[in-house]
Amino acid sequence: MIKNVVPIPKPTLVAEASLDPIPFDVGMALPIASLAFPPTGIPAVLFALRAKAASDDRKQMLRYAMRSRLWAQYSFGSLFAVAVVGFVVAALIANNYAVADGYFNWEVLVAGFPQIVKAFATNIWVSVAAEIAAVAWGLTLAVARSLPGRAAAPIRLMAIFYIDLFRGLPSLLTILIIGFGLPQTGLPIVSNLSLFTSGALALTIVYGAYLAETFRAGIEGVHWSQVAAGRAIGLTYFQVMRFVVLPQALRNVIPPLLNWYISLLKDTSLLSVLGLLEGVTTARILVTAQSNLSALTGVSLCFLAVTIPLARFTDHLIKRNAAKLRGVG
Amino acid sequence: MSYISIQNVHKRYNATNVLRGFTMDVDRHEVACLIGPSGCGKSTMLRCINGLESIDAGDIRVGNITVSEDLADTDTLRRRVGIVFQQFNLFPHMTALENVSLGPRQVLKIPSKEAEAQAFTLLERVGLADKARRYPDALSGGQQQRVAIARALAMKPEALLLDEITSALDPELVGEVLNIVRELAREGMTMILATHEMAFAREVATRICFVSDGVVHESGEPHRLFNNPEKPKTRAFLKRLTDARRI
Numbered sequence: 333m334i335k336n337v338v339p340i341p342k343p344t345l346v347a348e349a350s351l352d353p354i355p356f357d358v359g360m361a362l363p364i365a366s367l368a369f370p371p372t373g374i375p376a377v378l379f380a381l382r383a384k385a386a387s388d389d390r391k392q393m394l395r396y397a398m399r400s401r402l403w404a405q406y407s408f409g410s411l412f413a414v415a416v417v418g419f420v421v422a423a424l425i426a427n428n429y430a431v432a433d434g435y436f437n438w439e440v441l442v443a444g445f446p447q448i449v450k451a452f453a454t455n456i457w458v459s460v461a462a463e464i465a466a467v468a469w470g471l472t473l474a475v476a477r478s479l480p481g482r483a484a485a486p487i488r489l490m491a492i493f494y495i496d497l498f499r500g501l502p503s504l505l506t507i508l509i510i511g512f513g514l515p516q517t518g519l520p521i522v523s524n525l526s527l528f529t530s531g532a533l534a535l536t537i538v539y540g541a542y543l544a545e546t547f548r549a550g551i552e553g554v555h556w557s558q559v560a561a562g563r564a565i566g567l568t569y570f571q572v573m574r575f576v577v578l579p580q581a582l583r584n585v586i587p588p589l590l591n592w593y594i595s596l597l598k599d600t601s602l603l604s605v606l607g608l609l610e611g612v613t614t615a616r617i618l619v620t621a622q623s624n625l626s627a628l629t630g631v632s633l634c635f636l637a638v639t640i641p642l643a644r645f646t647d648h649l650i651k652r653n654a655a656k657l658r659g660v661g
Numbered sequence: 662m663s664y665i666s667i668q669n670v671h672k673r674y675n676a677t678n679v680l681r682g683f684t685m686d687v688d689r690h691e692v693a694c695l696i697g698p699s700g701c702g703k704s705t706m707l708r709c710i711n712g713l714e715s716i717d718a719g720d721i722r723v724g725n726i727t728v729s730e731d732l733a734d735t736d737t738l739r740r741r742v743g744i745v746f747q748q749f750n751l752f753p754h755m756t757a758l759e760n761v762s763l764g765p766r767q768v769l770k771i772p773s774k775e776a777e778a779q780a781f782t783l784l785e786r787v788g789l790a791d792k793a794r795r796y797p798d799a800l801s802g803g804q805q806q807r808v809a810i811a812r813a814l815a816m817k818p819e820a821l822l823l824d825e826i827t828s829a830l831d832p833e834l835v836g837e838v839l840n841i842v843r844e845l846a847r848e849g850m851t852m853i854l855a856t857h858e859m860a861f862a863r864e865v866a867t868r869i870c871f872v873s874d875g876v877v878h879e880s881g882e883p884h885r886l887f888n889n890p891e892k893p894k895t896r897a898f899l900k901r902l903t904d905a906r907r908i
Contacts, residue, residue: 560713561750565764565816566739575763579754 360384363400366407369414376403434625441626444618448627451614452634458528458610459597462535466596467589469536470543475573477544478551491544498541503534504602510534511606531603539596546588550581587653590646594639601635611635664689664851665710665820670719670729672705672875679705681875683719687820687868690849694862694883697872698898703855704747706872707822710853711735711742724819740768743813744822747829749805751797757784757808758793761815768816783811787841803834810841820851827858859902863887871895 363380367373379400386392424432477491498506511530514522525533554577562572604613611631618627663686672680679702687693695703708714710721712728712735721728726738751760761780765771771779784793787807789800797805806826813821823842827835839861846852846865856862862869863883870880871890879886879895890896 557746557748557750558752560708561746561752563713563735564711564739564744564746565812566736566768567764568736571767575767576752580752583754 362404366404366411369407369411372403372406372410376400376407379403435629437624437626440622440624441630444615444622444627445630447618448611448615448630449634451609452611452631454528454608454610455597455600455612455634456638458532458535458600458603458608459593461528462532462539462600463593463596465532465536466539466543469540471547471578473540473544474547474551477548480569495541495544498538499545501538503538503599504605506538507531507534507602508605510537511603527603527606527608531600531606531608535596535599535603538599539592542592542595543589546585546592547581549588550585551577553584554580584653587646587650590642590649594642594646597638598635663687664691664724665853666720666722667706667710668720668722670706670709670721671717672702672709672714673717679875680709680716680719683872683876685870685877685880687851687853689819689851691867692846692850692852692854692865693868693870694866695853695855695870695872696857696859696862696898697878701872702875703872704824707744707824707853707855710822711739711744713744736768740816741819742822743816743818743820744824745806745809745813745826747825749797749802749809749829751805751809751812753797756794756796757789757800757811760797760808761812764812764816780811780815783814784808786814787811788837801834802830803837806830806834806838807841810838820853821845823852823854823856825855825857827856859887871898873898 360377360380363373363376366376377400379396383393383396383400386396424436473491473495476487477495479487510533511527514525514530517523558576558580559572562576563569567575600610601612603610604616607613611634615627615631618630619625665685665687667683667685670680670683671678683702683706685693695706697703705714709716710723710728716729719729723738723742726734726741728735728738751757752763755763758777758780761783762773762776765776765779766773769776781790781793784790787810789804789807789811792800792804792808797808800808810826826842827838830838835858839858842852842854842861843865854862854866866883868880869883869886870877871886871892871894872878873894879890879892886895887899890899
């Protein structure tokens with residue numbers, strides 16, 4: 333005998349439930365507030381009014397209400413941007429254009445610019461020389477660190493020690509040690525390096541360590557079965573590295589490599605401590621001579637002209653790689 | 662004297678004993694099929710034979726090269742014994758032709774032109790002459806595996822190890838790969854196959870080895886082993902396959 337039979341409630345079908353329209357009220361508060369930025373605030377209010385007028389046609393009302401909300405949102409976004417720009421402009425014109433004049437004086441900027449560009453060429457050349465050397469050096473370190481077997485342990489340990497050391501030191505310190513230290517050793521060749529060469533050498537030493545870690549990640553990213561396949565056809569360990577692993581590893585590390593180049597280029601400005609006449613040093617000399625900071629803006633523009641396109645290009649490569657991976661998987 | 666001799670081989674990964682006294686002899690022109698449940702040690706054994714894995718105890722000899730010695734001449738060994746993997750493992754940054762000609766060029770030091778001509782002939786033989794310039798990701802699984810077989814054959818091996826070469830393939834692509842193996846068997850290539858394709862094993866093998874828990878549990882001619890398995894474990898394994906309609 334079943335006692336106390338609980339009546340099972342009749343299930344409410346979703347379709348049935350949604351027949352009952354959700355109460356919807358066209359609010360006016362947001363559109364009116366968005367009038368603070370009139371170009372988009374006005375359409376927001378107009379659509380809100382039309383929505384109210386179309387209250388008997390629910391579909392139409394919703395359509396207008398949505399548009400009103402969209403315009404109101406544009407308003408708030410624009411308002412925020414205007415506020416930020418306004419703040420910057422205010423800072424520039426404050427104190428009788430003191431900031432604008434100090435940093436963005438057109439005449440001063442134009443007067444010093446050719447000299448800055450010429451000096452900035454040094455930054456480019458140092459960074460290119462250091463990058464090429466650091467890629468070779470970093471690759472060597474990465475391969476040394478990935479050597480297999482017990483016999484290679486001392487080599488691996490040395491590579492690890494080197495990498496840890498120069499990743500752990502501030503670049504500026506390494507530059508000082510190399511730039512001021514080598515001439516004092518009195519050794520042939522290394523004590524007579526030009527500022528350009530010792531600067532590039534210091535950056536190579538630092539970035540070789542960074543790039544070694546990037547390359548190692550790339551090498552380890554190649555599946556071990558590729559090594560097995562290479563060994564299986566009789567290739568030696570180094571032949572597998574050269575023909576199978578490194579070509580795949582390098583392809584994968586191009587984006588981080590470009591990022592490190594951007595970083596390296598910026599760090600060439602540190603070479604000013606050695607007295608190398610690069611862009612930033614030249615700009616500082618101009619700042620003193622012109623009693624105006626616009627030269628700093630000039631050299632900033634030089635850096636950005638290279639770094640921003642490179643950063644965009646790197647992002648593009650990363651996106652393309654990601655798309656490729658999705659396509660395969 | 663047998664060509665490949667495996668005596669009492671032991672191999673462990675950390676806590677797991679994968680091989681526990683594996684013993685098998687393979688003569689020239691023999692086709693030995695290793696069958697058995699997944700994880701029984703078939704693949705590991707194949708990888709040990711051409712020195713891709715080290716062994717902990719026992720002896721493996723191929724021709725006159727002893728693999729188990731520390732100073733084994735693995736490079737010469739691998740030139741004699743080719744291996745084809747379950748996952749093909751083609752080099753993705755090289756075309757089919759480059760995949761096949763890399764070994765001959767770099768290991769056998771054959772001039773590029775000649776190596777490419779030979780590679781092309783091999784690709785023709787596996788029916789892929791028209792795909793020679795394609796990269797692996799533009800080929801189907803079956804085509805990739807055929808390129809992988811051509812790559813192993815390019816080293817002119819005396820024996821071939823085939824490690825479940827059809828397991829990663831869609832069913833309709835299995836046939837094209839097995840046809841090539843069938844032909845190699847007919848030409849007298851010495852082969853050891855690890856496989857789950859029982860019908861195929863029965864057809865091409867000169868001997869079937871049922872592997873269980875890292876040892877050859879029972880071996881014999883295909884007809885005898887499939888129809889009259891002597892040991893209960895072998896019988897149980899074959900019965901499971903029959904029930905699953907794999908035979």
